Amino acid sequence: MIKIGLVDDQKYDLEKLNITLENESHLKIVFSTNNAEEAYKLIKENNIDLLITDIEMPDLSGYELADFIRSYGLGIKVIFVTAQSGYAVHAFELDVLDYIMKPFSKERLLRGINRLQQKKDKVDKTKLILKNKSEIFLIDKKNIVYIERTNRTTTIFTKEENYSTYQTLNELEEELSGSHFIRAHRGFIINIHYVKNFSLYTKNSYTVSFQGTKNTAIITKANLDKLQDRFYN
Incomplete structure (x- = not known):
């Protein structure tokens, strides 16, 4: 089971993420919010494996969320889902799992998430x-x-x-x-x-x-x- 947090300041895009993932049996949406500052608090309060986030958001960016996760060694992977193509190089400097352009297909999003499943499967079960x-x-x-x-x-x-x-x-x-x-x-x-x-x-x-x-x-x-x-x- 992969536990996921979702954040996107655009209501339509957040709904699309929820609809895309909610019926996948191997995934669990732990929180979903259109407020990046709320996401920051929820990341600290909840145990998640993956954060799927937009990059450009008011007050707090997806970059800042990813940098917080990396700086504190929380072990949470990040997928950026964005309409902006110019941030990819900096994104991968933050060791993100994937960088997905909007509009995206269900297959493209699940392919990115499956990278995490493959990593989890390789972890020593002992x-x-x-x-x-x-x-x-x-x-x-x-x-x-x-x-x-x-x-x-x-x-x-x-x-x-x-x-x-x-x-x-x-x-x-x-x-x-x-x-x-x-x-x-x-x-x-x-x-x-x-x-x-x-x-x-x-x-x-x-x-x-x-x-x-x-x-x-x-x-x-x-x-x-x-x-x-x-x-x-």
Whole structure:
């Protein structure tokens, strides 16, 4: 799934982008706005893979949005969709994914987006891509013991060290699907390879103890039943 943000100050062009992409099953439009300053805030607040933006806009240009993304190492790719042909050289100095001229066809836009899908497919599936405000970490999934969400912070506990991120458990769960991780509780994801034992905590939950650490997690009785059915039956 590629998560996308859209920004174009022209209402018609923004609607065209939405209509073109909204029914593509491998794409998710996270936000769509005709205000570049609002897009700047939404980029910081949301986890997206790709920003599709016009270049010339009032108050804040697409160039400035792309430069912000690059300067802060957010790991977001950018596609410029513009009526102006004279900006291409400078655009690629910003390492944009594609530069598409208006009016564009659906096939042309999807071809640009597919470049990102190809890049994502090449990423080592044994790695978890972890983002925070200023850095991106590639963490070996096999070294993750458990993940905990506390208030608005998510902490990944590994064999070597811990990492904090603004990414939610739902987002990380999607990245870890198909491996030996389960959503144990609304606040925890655990790696069953490190589980030592379960101890009754309340009527409907258990504490989880792990090898190599005194830290514990929580698993609900319902999720423990699912775990037993999935791995131990």
